[in-house]
Amino acid sequence: MKIELNRQSDQSLINQISSIIAEKIRSGDLIGGSKLPSLRKFSLENQVSFMTVNKAYQLLEKNGYINLKHGKGAFVKRKETNKNMNSGTGNYDWQLNIPDYIQRSQYILNLKPVNSFNFTSAVINPKLLPTLYITKEINQILQNDPQIVSRYSSVQGDEEVRQVVADYLKHYCQLKPKSSEIIITNGVQQGIDIVARTFIGPGDIVITEAPTYTAALDVFRNRGATIISIPVDENGMKTDKLASLCLTKKPKLVYTIPTFQNPTGTVLSKRRREDLLELAKSNGFIIVEDDSWNEIYFDGTLPPPTIKSLDTDGHVIYLKGFSKTLAPGCKVGAIVSNGTIKKRLLTSKSCADLGSPLLTQKALVPFLNSNRMRTHLEKLRIALEIRRNRTISLLENHAPEKVTWLIPKGGLNIWITFPTDKNTEELLSKARYAEEISFLTSSACYPNEAPCNHIRISYSQIDDQMLDQGIIKLCKVMHEFLSDK
Amino acid sequence: MKIELNRQSDQSLINQISSIIAEKIRSGDLIGGSKLPSLRKFSLENQVSFMTVNKAYQLLEKNGYINLKHGKGAFVKRKETNKNMNSGTGNYDWQLNIPDYIQRSQYILNLKPVNSFNFTSAVINPKLLPTLYITKEINQILQNDPQIVSRYSSVQGDEEVRQVVADYLKHYCQLKPKSSEIIITNGVQQGIDIVARTFIGPGDIVITEAPTYTAALDVFRNRGATIISIPVDENGMKTDKLASLCLTKKPKLVYTIPTFQNPTGTVLSKRRREDLLELAKSNGFIIVEDDSWNEIYFDGTLPPPTIKSLDTDGHVIYLKGFSKTLAPGCKVGAIVSNGTIKKRLLTSKSCADLGSPLLTQKALVPFLNSNRMRTHLEKLRIALEIRRNRTISLLENHAPEKVTWLIPKGGLNIWITFPTDKNTEELLSKARYAEEISFLTSSACYPNEAPCNHIRISYSQIDDQMLDQGIIKLCKVMHEFLSDK
Known part of the structure; x- marks a missing residue:
């Protein structure tokens, strides 16, 4: 159990250790009956003294979180744990014993x-953002077709909306998708999640850039992926390192933000985009191209073509969002993919929520369609x-x-x-x-x-x-x- | 491989078998290199003659879907499969070899x-539906606060919306949740999915009614659950059967639609609701109460209290939707839960899409708040x-x-x-x-x-x-x- 300690903090290490473990118990990260690491192991892993850990464990016992059993170790208390740990009138302690399948790195x-x-x-x-234009347009849409609030969207997304998104991608992202290759999502986050729930399971190897987008890491972790990262330099992900890695490992999916990478802001060079695609072909992996910022280039310099625009045989799943640049309150995103990958992603979207709300999809049609965009x-x-x-x-x-x-x-x-x-x-x-x-x-x-x-x-x-x-x-x-x- | 054959159809059994297997190959259900059942096994399982299966397999080979290897069996073709199987210009055959983690029972x-x-x-x-009221109200909302389209909702859902939903549940569903116990979702389907992705993994036992809601089955199947069903009679799920089952099995979650059950329309009696809750307590399982139709009772007869209203220690996760009765185009749903269950569901909602769109949430506030509801x-x-x-x-x-x-x-x-x-x-x-x-x-x-x-x-x-x-x-x-x- 490696935990983050702040050695410059006013709070003693004993208190820090104790409160971090207590939080893990309260949140259900550590479930009733589970054994804490031995004093020796914990002290080695976190480079603190044996005595410090011992005192932290004693504090946890005093506060009712754990039992120290002589010669056996420290155990998280079961149902009979301190009732003060819960808010509300009921006693929810039994819940601490329910195992779950979630990771919590997003705490940050x-x-x-x-x-x-x-x-x-x-x-x-x-x-x-063009807030007033969009609100006016929504009013107009509702006047022309009030039934938008009374109809479900299809699972894949409204046909008109998919056509408008296809046109947008043609004009602004050098892509030529058919509307049938587009799936509308609740923002890019749901796009990443749908890809992961479809193709990633325990032990599958996912490659990301290092550093990368925090919430994508959470999604892949939650699917039980083995995540391996490839460092980024001023030309983006070092594809030569990825090539070496492919000699010994078999990645199933590479998640990349090639343009104005999050968080470094770097751009994957055209050459490396081509290399990445070649690697995908020769190794049979999927590329997930998260293209959130393509349109926000500076100094009048267009970024290199999207990887998806170079893709001829369906290796790239392309993700686009319209929340950040247009309307966060509508949270409309899109997945572009082909072949059976698209069919399978659609099955997952169906399972996830049977389709995104029609109102928010339609809300963006006039603006995306106009020169004002x-x-x-x-x-x-x-x-x-x-x-x-x-x-x-x-x-x-x-x-x-x-x-x-x-x-x-x-x-x-x-x-x-x-x-x-x-x-x-x-x-x-x-x-x-x-x-x-x-x-x-x-x-x-x-x-x-x-x-x-x-x-x-x-x-x-x-x-x-x-x-x-x-x-x-x-x-x-x-x-x-x-x-x- | 048991498949559904229509013996009254004009189409021959040979053609039916061949086209069902071809579809499985095209959709990726059967991946390249996998072996089809032996002629003998297939004919026994589907009660068709050996010769019929043989001819169907020959037809599949002729159409380029499989290879028949003498003495070894029938194998789905790998990459070199017939290009006609794909639409579009590219060759996406390599995709057929990507294993996935989805079930496809929702085809129906x-x-x-x-x-x-x-x-x-x-x-x-x-x-x-009150379409014109709601569209007018949306216009009013956007006039008063246009920034709704330019803001993200919090992951849990907008605070005002959660308060209005809490009031609604108090007035119409005999519940008294705090707004902090509510998570806003994209309809009930996402509610079910979020519960499943949080708590259900391979081999976990999920109990459903038999029959039940098709799309819920898909969600649990996709998590690898072992689903066991309990028959429904005119008083809903037979809780005595569930009690017997609990003697030998350890369910982790019971999914029920107690009121106007889907698809049978039956109502779980008050007595059985209490029994179910007792079983949850003594066996430590979670009850998921899908309460889509509670308000649509006939003959002036109110249904029994919701199971959640009888729950004192957080055993019930309650799901409500506002799509069907109010505005399908907004797709707003809610989860009510407590304690660490709520915290954990919130982490999953974050991973799934970082929160539902603000516009569709806010759209329902005036109507839900008014006497018109x-x-x-x-x-x-x-x-x-x-x-x-x-x-x-x-x-x-x-x-x-x-x-x-x-x-x-x-x-x-x-x-x-x-x-x-x-x-x-x-x-x-x-x-x-x-x-x-x-x-x-x-x-x-x-x-x-x-x-x-x-x-x-x-x-x-x-x-x-x-x-x-x-x-x-x-x-x-x-x-x-x-x-x-």
């Missing part, structure tokens, strides 16, 4: 971002490019010397690197409490052993007038953080 | 219901009671003598029974082609061995003026069906 996303300076959420500030994307690129430029310039002027970053050529995020002996969890802790600043730490972005010395800041969500102040304050906290022993 | 729902006399879909005719439900009960009465009366006057049915006390469905030697798949086939009538056959409603001599007809979807004609035509087909040798 569940930590609410702070209100003041939110650099955590990779979403676009509502003021940059083109103008909107142009505006969005300009606005976010300005934000990127300001953020980079502020970092150059205020960040400590030892801090480095990648300049993103599109998207919403900047990946910032600290000296390798530093743990950015501590930076986050300081930033939250001293200055009401939040961001994403690198510990959440790796499938296996995670370097802790990076952060991702999103410059897209915060209100315009707060950006400068937020970054300057953040740089101040960075200075304190680096000067700490 | 994927058969489109016919347009003319649709008794298949258990949904309410749009003319009976009460009036609407009253109208719905009257309209559907009239439809039930007419359907029953037509059956009494026109159905063959050997056909029987249960009179539902609420809900949308009537369960009709034919002599046990009859297969209603044949009735469906006749009804579809001769009279453009469709309904659900019982073969889809059982987890294991399915009796084939029942059908479910839904009187709620068809246009009012079509109901009489449809039922009379159906009765005519029944007469022909029963007089067949």
Whole structure:
């Protein structure tokens, strides 16, 4: 049981260990009757003294979470556990004994971002979205066809909507899907989930970039996948490393965000896109291309063609979302795939929810269909490019010397690197409490052993007038953080 | 490999066998390289002659689906299979070799219901829904708060919406949930799916009623559950049988539709509800109470209290939908649960789609909040009671003598029974082609061995003026069906 300890915290290690384990018991991560690691094992794994662990276990026993049985070890209490552990009037302790099939690494996303300076959420500030156009259009749609609220969508998604999405992908993403190759989803997250529940099971090998999108890791983990990661450099995923890996392992699926990669902002080069596709063909794996940000390129430089546009035999499952760039409140996403892969994904979508709501699908039709979409994307690129430029310039002027970053050529995020002996969890802790600043730490972005010395800041969500102040304050906290022993 | 053959069909058994197996190969159910059953085994299992199977296999080889290897058997072709099997320009044959984790029993729902006399879909005719009120209210909501289209909902669901749903459940379903105990879902189907993905894995024992809701069976099958069914009589699930079962088996979850059960329309008695809850307590299992139709009771007779209302220690996960009775196009559903069960379901909802769209959630707030909801439900009960009465009366006057049915006390469905030697798949086939009538056959409603001599007809979807004609035509087909040798 490896846990995250904060050695700079005011809280003693004993209290930290005890409260982390208590939370695992309350949340059901550790179920009644299960045995905790031995004192020796726990102390080795977490590099704390035997005595510290011993005292933490004693504290847990005192608080009613575990029983220490002499010579046998420490055991999580069963039903008779302390009733104070539950809120509500009923006694729900029996529930702690129900095993489940979920992983909880997303806890880090569940930590609410702070209100003041939110650099955590990779979403676009509502003021940059065409809210009034879309609301007017919804009113018009409902006037013309009120029955939209009284009809179900087909499982695959409304035919008109799929046609409009196909046209959009043709105009903006160099793709030429037929509407029959599109499945409408509740955002990209459901797209990833549907792919995973269809094709991934215990022990299947999934490849991701390192670092990658946290919530995708959760989805693959929940399917019992063995996740192997391939490092990213300035040209995206190092496909030569993937080629070597394929000599000894048999990946079933490669999940990639080739364009303005999350969280690093890097772009997979055209050459590597071709290599990746060749590897897929020769090794028979599926590529999942998460293409959330393609349209948000800067400096007037179009990204390389999507991998899906190079795909001739159905190796690529392409995911697109319209939440971030258009209407988060509608949460419309799409999967493009072919052949039996499409048929099978459709069966899973049916099982998952029998189809997305018709109203939110239809809501986007007029805007996606109009020229305003083109103008909107142009505006969005300009606005976010300005934000990127300001953020980079502020970092150059205020960040400590030892801090480095990648300049993103599109998207919403900047990946910032600290000296390798530093743990950015501590930076986050300081930033939250001293200055009401939040961001994403690198510990959440790796499938296996995670370097802790990076952060991702999103410059897209915060209100315009707060950006400068937020970054300057953040740089101040960075200075304190680096000067700490 | 047991397949469904139609011995009354004009199509020869050879052709039927060949085309069913070809479809399994095209859909990826049978993957490249896999071996078909021996001629002997197949002929025994399906009660057809050795020669028939032999000819069907030869036809499959001729059409490029399989290879017959002398002395070794029949094998599904690998990559080099016939290109005609795929639509589109690319060659997607390699995809046939990707194993997946899905079951396809829902094929029966994927058969489109016919347009003319649709008794298949258990949904309410749009003319009976408050479409114009709701569209007006959506316009008003968007005028007051256009940002609804530009904001994400929280994973659990919008706070205001959860409060309104809590109030609704208090007024109409004898429940008193806190808003914090509610998770908003994309309809009841996603509710079932989220419960299953959280708590059910390979070999876990799930209990359902027999017969039950087809799509729920698919969800549990897809999780690898061992499904055991308990028969239903006029008082719902036979809880004494469940009690006996618990002596030798350890169910993890019991899925029940206690009120106006789907497909039989029966109601679980209060006594049995209490028994079920006692069994859950003493055996430590979860009850999933799918309460889709509670509000649609007839003859002025309220159904017994929901099982959730009797639950004091979090054994019941309660599912409610607002699609059928209010707005299918919004697809809003809710899960009510407590303690760590709720926490864990929330983690799964996060993994599934990070939360339902905000627009469709908010769309229902004014109507659910108003007195119009009460009036609407009253109208719905009257309209559907009239439809039930007419359907029953037509059956009494026109159905063959050997056909029987249960009179539902609420809900949308009537369960009709034919002599046990009859297969209603044949009735469906006749009804579809001769009279453009469709309904659900019982073969889809059982987890294991399915009796084939029942059908479910839904009187709620068809246009009012079509109901009489449809039922009379159906009765005519029944007469022909029963007089067949």
